[in-house]
Amino acid sequence: MKYFLQLVLAGLTKGSIYALIALGYTMVYGIIKLINFAHGEIYMIGAFTALIVGGALQITTGLSPLTILAISLAAAIFFSSGYGVTMEKIAYKPLRNAPRLTALISAIGMSLILQNYVLLAQTSDFLPFRSMIPNFPFLTPGKSLVTTTQLVILITTVVVMVILTLLIKFTRTGKAMRATSQDKVMAQLVGIDINKVITFTFAVGSATAAIGGVLIANHTGQINFYIGFLAGIKAFVAAVLGGIGSIPGAVLGSLVLGMTESFGAGYISSAYEDVFAFIILILILIFKPSGLLGRNEIEKV
Template sequence: MKYFLQLVLAGLTKGSIYALIALGYTMVYGIIKLINFAHGEIYMIGAFTALIIGGVLQITTGLPPVTILFISLAAAIFFSAGYGVTMENIAYKPLRKAPRLTALISAIGMSLVLQNYVLLAQTSDFLPFRSMIPNFSFLIPGKSLVTTTQLVIMITTVVVMIFLTILIKFTRMGKAMRATSQDKVMAQLVGIDINKVITFTFAIGSATAAIGGVLIANHMGQINFYIGFLAGIKAFVAAVLGGIGSIPGAVLGSFVLGMAESFGAGYISSAYEDAFAFVILIIILIIKPSGLMGRNEIEKV
């Protein structure tokens, strides 16, 4: 029983991280119908920003770890959003009217550029990341089940989800985002500046990915330039699994994926952990090609 609960909690933790990344994929896809393959790199850059800023602050100042965590998290969000928006401006915006495949290839190129840029600027080695999340004393009795970091990851994800739901459902920008994703020309004709909406979407998507990056770095304790690749692919799988373009779908897909990996690794074999993600993807797409919560697109002929 305890083993089972541990697997559930590990699955939820993984699912949370996937969800934070998958949100960016699905929002960008919803707005400009582009699979932003460089999104995983934004997550990695978030982790590196936190490593550098956090490291410097730990050495030069005597601030408590929690303060450092918040400062480095804010820096990571700021930097990643900046990278996301810049990426959109230089690699996707000029291709707005080009065929979709062109922008997709540009995205793959962007991914390689960012990976190698971090490889050059840092090293190819795994760098140790000292956890900045302190242990909560009330968790000591349940310590064998869940760590403080896991709990923080899950809570943060829930908070981010609630924030995004409010943003999209009720705010002016959210309405503009929904309008843009449904009909770009019409959105402009009611006075919406769609370039602003797209920039904002990239900024928000990158910010949530950065939060994921900082949290996972705290959880795993080490990072390198390559962590964004697999995490990005997995989150992409999660977004497709849930129905790409749908925000609740991305969250659901992420948790399904996290659970599948956790249970697959726990009960079958941990050597095939990564394969479970793709097996689940194939099964679900055979049964429901539009994804768990995806809508069938009606194309006008």
């Protein structure tokens, strides 16, 4: 029973991280119908920024771990959003009216650029990431089911989701985002600056990915330049599973994917952990391409 619960918790933790990344995919896809292939790299850059900034502060100053955590998280969010927005300006904006495959190829290129940029500027080795989250006194390691980082990840994800939902449902910007995703031309006609909306979407999506990156780095304790690829693909699977373009869908899909991976690795074989995500992707696209919570799109000729 304990093993089962541990698997559930591991699955939830994984799913939460996927959800934080998947949000960026789903929001960008909802608005410009582009699979932002480089989104996983943004998550990786978030983790790296936190590591670098946190590490530099730890060595040069004597701040408390919590302050350092706060500063490095803020830095990760700021820089990841910056990368996301800049990436959109360079690689996607000129292709807004181009065929979708051209934009996708550009996105693949951007992903290669960001990966190798970090590889060349930093290192190809795995870097140790010292967890900056202090242990909660009420959770004794080894005895309690849930670890501190797991609890922090779960709570943070819930908070981020609530804030995001409020943002999209109740603010002017959120309304503009929804309008843009429904019909870009009409949105422009009613006075929405869609460039601003797209920039904002990239910024928010990148920020949540950065939060995911910082959390996962604290959880697993090591990062390298390639972590973004697999995480990105899996988050994409989660977004498709839930129905791409739908925010609750992305969360649901991520949790389902995280659980599947956790149980698959726990009860079947951990060597095939990554295969489960791909198999889910193939099955969902074959049998229900619109995803669990997605709407069916009618194609017009």
